[in-house]
Amino acid sequence: MKTLIKNVLILTMDEHLTVYPNGYLIFENTDILAVGNLSELDKHDCQQVIDGNRAILLPGLINTHTHVGMIPFRSLGDDVPDRLRRFLFPLEKYMTPELAYYSAKYAIAEMQLAGVTSFVDMYYFEDDIARATEKMFARAILGETVIDFPTCDTTEAHGGLNYCRHFVPKWLGHELITPAIAPHAPNTNSKKALIEAAKMAEQFNVPITLHVAEMDYEMAHFAKEYNQTPVEYLADINFLSERVIAAHCIHLTEKDIAILQRYQTKVAHCIGANTKSAKGVAPVKEMQANGIDVGLGTDGPSSGNTLDLFSQMKLFANFHKTTLCDRSAYPASEIVKIATIGGAKVMGMANKIGSLQPGKKADFIMVETQSANMFPIFDPYAALVYSANAANVQHVFINGVEVVRNKQLCHHSLSAIRQDLDDTMQEFRRQAARLAAQ
Ligand SMILES: [Zn+2]
Structure with missing residues (x-):
């Protein structure tokens, strides 16, 4: 299935640091097919279209x-x-x-x-x-x-x-x-x-x-x-x-x-x-x-x-x-x-990941710009480094698979994962308390 993401500011992180202020990205299965300015996309045959709502889209x-x-x-x-x-x-x-x-x-x-x-x-x-x-x-x-x-x-x-x-x-x-x-x-x-x-x-x-x-x-x-x-x-x-x-x-x-x-x-x-x-x-x-x-x-x-x-x-x-x-x-x-x-x-994987270019794997994230800390934005890089925090991450794709949607895990429950870990930690917790008291 081909997916189009539009209405996003794209930081490709390619060697020229190409930025598409109103960009689009198309991926199919695991791979990125195209990335560019939305105004230059005439028509498309994507089965799924995602509106990025002015998010900053960048490599994972x-x-x-x-x-x-x-x-x-x-x-x-x-x-x-x-x-x-x-x-x-x-x-x-x-x-x-x-x-x-x-x-x-x-x-x-x-x-x-x-x-x-x-x-x-x-x-x-x-x-x-x-x-x-x-x-x-x-x-x-x-x-x-x-x-x-x-x-x-x-x-x-x-x-x-x-x-x-x-x-x-x-x-x-x-x-x-x-x-x-x-x-x-x-x-x-x-x-x-x-x-x-x-x-x-x-x-x-x-x-x-x-x-x-x-x-x-x-x-x-x-x-x-x-x-x-x-x-x-x-x-x-x-x-x-x-x-x-x-x-x-x-x-x-x-x-x-x-x-x-x-x-x-x-x-x-x-x-x-x-x-x-x-x-x-x-x-x-x-x-x-x-x-x-x-x-x-x-x-x-x-x-x-x-x-x-x-x-x-x-x-x-x-x-x-x-x-x-x-x-x-x-x-x-x-x-x-x-x-x-x-x-x-x-990681020795620059041929596969790290930038958004056709042929690379669809590992990318979308950082929302609607939260209080994300306004205004003059420089998207500065917004990411100095204004943003992890809680602004809205969607995450790995190898073309959506793993986080609207700030929630798509295929797992965080509370269930946490409960499993908590249940398994009993002996460890006792030993940690003993050591801390020494
Ligand atoms: Zn270490």
Whole structure:
């Protein structure tokens, strides 16, 4: 069936940043067929016509780093230093396949309601998370964690590697899901495990994602043990490549940036999580000036408390402009670019998603302009970055399928998903309360 959407302002996010103030978009099945000025559309044979009511129509937002299994951790130990080792690692013992599954469904619902159509995940029980992703109809790269101690889904250190031997081939070739390997960080894996993970990713031709240059103690560890930065170390052991999505990259030297550029490694920039935890502001301007692809990430719901990218776009503008002491450092269009086509490049999917062009997949969102906070609009990019919030997302399409209509999930009940998660969280909640009281 062909669908025409009209009466919308379209931000194509193509390489010329073409804008159609009174635009139309036609898609059929999974693909975009046409996009342009409505005045130039003479006739059409679309079976369905949707009036966009002056919404801003743009590509779906892309969250390049998150942990969808971690909804149960949200708002726990938010102001505690070293929260990772104090709360997250101990509580992950109580993570179960059911909890990961229901958490993922909830997180994906939350993202879709906020206009996120694609995401990159790293967690445990990724097979269950893949089932949830398939059920919720989202586009994703799903990375199974590899770490140097036994975890909730493996009894051995680096057991994630064995998990991947089954998980990756099982989901290879799926239309929306790309399986991946996710070593937790360079300092939480042996050299041998990192090399094996990189080799396996190459063998299966899948992405690999990990946290890099995020923690002070990570930097100190590599300085002390190897007289290197984590990026230098990863280059040294032949880990880096264009298939690597490195999250955070806060503490980079000029040499690190040159290394990331040389290997065409992608970067998931998590401004909200990084500044909430007082870790610093990654040198995104320098990375981009050196041709490194950067996308936005929220990090997990416990790190940034939200999975929406409107908040991240705003934080990005505020922090980077302040750090650079330059109000004009990032025009709003550049920030929307990072959240859309930038993320698509990080995912290695810029040929399919990230901009609205004929032949690309119909992943797009419509942001209404009727709410109080959306008037007036002089610059639609600025309206998205500075005025809009996730609650303005009205309709969401993924691969040509409408997943959100009029701010509601089309095929699922948010309250039922929430109830399922709540029911599954009982033991986890007890353990979290016990830890918090210590
Ligand atoms: Zn993370």
